[in-house]
Amino acid sequence: MSAPMVRIEEIAQHVAEEVTIQGWVYNRTHKGKLVFLLVRDGSGFVQCVAFKNDLVIEVFESMAHIPQESSVRITGQVRADDRAPGVPGGYELGVTGFEVVQASAEDYPITLKEHGTDFLMENRHLWIRTPSQWAILRIRATIISAIREWLDQHGFINMDTPILTPAAGEGTSTLFEVDYFGDAIYLAQTGQLYNEANIFSLGKVYCFGPTFRAEKSKTRRHLTEFWMVEPEMAFCELDELMEIEEQFVSHIVQRVLSERAAELTALGRDISQLEKITPPFPRISYDEALEKLTEIREATTDPELKERLQIEWGEDFGSPHETELTKLFEKPVFVYGYPTEAKAFYMEPWPGRPEVSKSVDLLAPEGYGEIIGGSERISDPELLLQRIHEHELPEEAFKWYIELRKYGSVPHSGFGLGVERTVTWLCGINHIRETIPFPRTLNRIYP
Numbered sequence: 001m002s003a004p005m006v007r008i009e010e011i012a013q014h015v016a017e018e019v020t021i022q023g024w025v026y027n028r029t030h031k032g033k034l035v036f037l038l039v040r041d042g043s044g045f046v047q048c049v050a051f052k053n054d055l056v057i058e059v060f061e062s063m064a065h066i067p068q069e070s071s072v073r074i075t076g077q078v079r080a081d082d083r084a085p086g087v088p089g090g091y092e093l094g095v096t097g098f099e100v101v102q103a104s105a106e107d108y109p110i111t112l113k114e115h116g117t118d119f120l121m122e123n124r125h126l127w128i129r130t131p132s133q134w135a136i137l138r139i140r141a142t143i144i145s146a147i148r149e150w151l152d153q154h155g156f157i158n159m160d161t162p163i164l165t166p167a168a169g170e171g172t173s174t175l176f177e178v179d180y181f182g183d184a185i186y187l188a189q190t191g192q193l194y195n196e197a198n199i200f201s202l203g204k205v206y207c208f209g210p211t212f213r214a215e216k217s218k219t220r221r222h223l224t225e226f227w228m229v230e231p232e233m234a235f236c237e238l239d240e241l242m243e244i245e246e247q248f249v250s251h252i253v254q255r256v257l258s259e260r261a262a263e264l265t266a267l268g269r270d271i272s273q274l275e276k277i278t279p280p281f282p283r284i285s286y287d288e289a290l291e292k293l294t295e296i297r298e299a300t301t302d303p304e305l306k307e308r309l310q311i312e313w314g315e316d317f318g319s320p321h322e323t324e325l326t327k328l329f330e331k332p333v334f335v336y337g338y339p340t341e342a343k344a345f346y347m348e349p350w351p352g353r354p355e356v357s358k359s360v361d362l363l364a365p366e367g368y369g370e371i372i373g374g375s376e377r378i379s380d381p382e383l384l385l386q387r388i389h390e391h392e393l394p395e396e397a398f399k400w401y402i403e404l405r406k407y408g409s410v411p412h413s414g415f416g417l418g419v420e421r422t423v424t425w426l427c428g429i430n431h432i433r434e435t436i437p438f439p440r441t442l443n444r445i446y447p
């Protein structure tokens with residue numbers, strides 16, 4: 001075959017030309033003298049149409065019977081046709097040549113029928129080939145690229161923080177213990193504490209890596225291994241932190257819109273909801289949020305909702321609370337000033353209100369809820385030590401962390417954005433397990 005090899009995502013630039021693509025057969029239909037193959041190559045899906053009279057009969061017959069998932073090379077003329085299915089769609093290939101690389105075994109488990117989630121999870125290594133999973137994973141990669149792009153362009157230095165850690169960073173209940181030559185150590189729940197050291201050298205930093213939490217409850221928003229980006233800034237207080245977060249998140253959303261519109265459309269995502277995501281974002285205090293929740297509870301006639309929204313001052317919001325709150329706003333909403341008792345040990349107290357912390361969560365709209373947790377950090381060594389005692393954390397392990405407050409302490413703040421939560425929201429899907437190639441959850445570690 002002498003036609004140039006192209007990727008499906010570039011096909012629009014080759015209308016009326018003969019090209020070759022290589023990929024896999026996703027779907028096949030056969031109607032009399034016509035065979036339609038929907039072929040995917042990693043960059044997109046395109047319809048290839050073979051007309052019996054245009055091909056040697058053996059070639060046509062081999063196309064007419066090619067099993068789903070067979071690997072193939074196809075040459076053909078690119079035609080624009082609005083009705084042609086595919087991603088991006090609107091183009092098809094009039095087949096002039098067809099070559100089989102491997103005819104797939106006939107028992108491919110993921111047929112084009114509906115399958116149950118357990119079955120799909122068991123076959124995750126194959127499930128990722130389907131259009132919805134392919135689209136989600138492409139969007140994920142763009143989100144990750146946009147995260148790095150914004151931080152790198154805004155003076156943040158990438159610092160890789162350790163994954164093997166001697167102490168808890170984010171509460172002791174979700175630690176994964178590892179045997180380290182006879183000592184018990186833990187997989188990192190956060191890189192934040194190390195980044196608090198890094199800012200005293202580099203000013204503005206971020207770490208971006210896998211994070212491990214032994215989440216013992218089954219929810220649609222928790223994985224046991226997830227990816228988190230954690231920016232940390234010296235000389236930064238809570239207001240500035242929120243400004244940075246809204247710029248950062250808006251950039252991610254706008255980049256996904258400009259680069260992955262075809263994938264969003266393939267997922268059936270309502271793009272107009274995402275177009276609204278521009279700074280500034282609304283800000284409400286925890287106290288105000290609690291008032292709004294009380295109003296919703298009083299107004300509802302649904303006894304189950306009343307029950308789910310039950311909350312006392314001092315408790316952290318659960319997903320039902322976040323879901324109701326985010327329905328009140330079109331953009332992500334900042335909730336700041338959570339009760340100290342509901343949050344981690346390192347958060348700076350609110351001036352004059354020690355029962356409140358200088359914390360802020362960012363809740364994604366349309367019911368998605370928390371995507372970012374952040375705060376100003378305690379800058380006084382005495383107070384920090386007191387908190388470490390209150391939380392019954394081992395003082396020895398935090399010696400270095402307290403020392404940071406001794407040599408040139410400054411107000412400083414940072415946040416953690418969960419990649420998979422962001423993917424869930426932007427893709428408009430209802431479970432976090434589809435947002436990472438091979439999810440790790442309470443009940444699943446295979447494949």
Ligand code: ATP
Nearest residue numbers: 213215221222223226370371372373416417418421
């Ligand atoms: P939640 O209350 O929703 O369990 P958290 O308050 O424990 O989350 P943080 O410690 O604030 O989470 O972590 C920062 C961000 O990391 C969260 O806003 C979220 O986007 C993400 N994240 C936290 N835990 C998980 C998890 N188990 N799976 C996926 N993402 C997570």
Ligand code: MG
Nearest residue numbers: 361370372373
């Ligand atoms: Mg949080």
